[in-house]
Amino acid sequence: MRRFDGFLVALALCLALPAVLLAYDVPEKIQIQRPEKNAALAQWVGPQVEFPHGFHAVYNACRKCHHKESDKDLGKFLSCTQCHSKDDPNDNTGFYLAWHNDSTHSCLGCHRKIRQGDTGQMPPLSCTNGCHKKQ
Numbered sequence: 144m145r146r147f148d149g150f151l152v153a154l155a156l157c158l159a160l161p162a163v164l165l166a167y168d169v170p171e172k173i174q175i176q177r178p179e180k181n182a183a184l185a186q187w188v189g190p191q192v193e194f195p196h197g198f199h200a201v202y203n204a205c206r207k208c209h210h211k212e213s214d215k216d217l218g219k220f221l222s223c224t225q226c227h228s229k230d231d232p233n234d235n236t237g238f239y240l241a242w243h244n245d246s247t248h249s250c251l252g253c254h255r256k257i258r259q260g261d262t263g264q265m266p267p268l269s270c271t272n273g274c275h276k277k278q
């Protein structure tokens with residue numbers, strides 16, 4: 144009977160481990176807020192963008208966007224704005240280009256790339272169609 148208990152404990156541990164590793168917090172909806180110090184680059188767009196995060200996380204690996212995360216901080220995802228807060232619109236480490244640069248790490252960069260491909264998906268490209276609200 145003791146050996147059987149030991150087997151059950153080992154089995155429970157095997158089943159529990161992947162569950163712990165996969166227990167990421169994946170926010171469903173995120174509101175990205177332009178920091179006060181960052182001037183509006185276009186006067187007609189408002190300071191917030193509603194980002195359907197959960198929807199994106201289903202189709203993309205987390206690290207496609209969370210590009211600074213490594214195996215060491217598995218499960219601990221930093222907000223982009225924690226680093227990308229500079230006001231310079233031409234600096235890749237600043238606020239503006241984190242969402243608009245040409246790489247697939249950024250919102251617009253990835254949306255453009257997908258539109259060029261033949262997946263049939265149509266992510267929004269225009270400022271106020273899908274991302275920014277009119278001011």
Ligand code: HEC
Nearest residue numbers: 167168169173175199200203204205208220221222223224
């Ligand atoms: C398409 C890009 C993208 C993908 C894919 C993605 N995320 Fe995110 N995630 C973001 C953005 C953008 C934010 C908002 C950052 C901010 O507000 O500065 C965010 C925020 C988060 C936050 C909140 C961080 C905080 O402290 O505010 C967590 C947690 C998170 N993501 C986890 C995940 C996990 C886990 C996955 C994979 C299952 C994932 N994300 C996939 C873009 C993405």
Ligand code: HEC
Nearest residue numbers: 208209210211221222223226235236240241244246248249
């Ligand atoms: C720990 C700090 C940090 C976090 C968190 C971070 N970044 Fe970055 N990011 C940087 C730095 C530094 C660079 C400059 C190039 C490099 O070192 O990779 C950069 C570069 C970029 C670039 C331009 C370079 C490229 O890949 O083409 C984009 C776009 C970008 N980040 C988007 C994001 C997004 C979106 C998030 C959140 C999902 C995010 N970053 C989270 C620090 C960070």
Ligand code: HEC
Nearest residue numbers: 194203207247248249250253254257264265266267273274
């Ligand atoms: C790695 C690629 C990638 C990145 C990065 C990315 N997206 Fe997307 N996005 C997509 C794809 C794919 C779709 C789905 C298009 C479709 O199904 O037609 C999409 C769709 C959307 C939609 C429309 C959702 C709907 O309900 O139709 C919005 C809004 C959106 N993205 C905003 C953002 C924002 C804001 C960011 C950055 C914070 C971002 N995306 C970053 C790939 C990406």
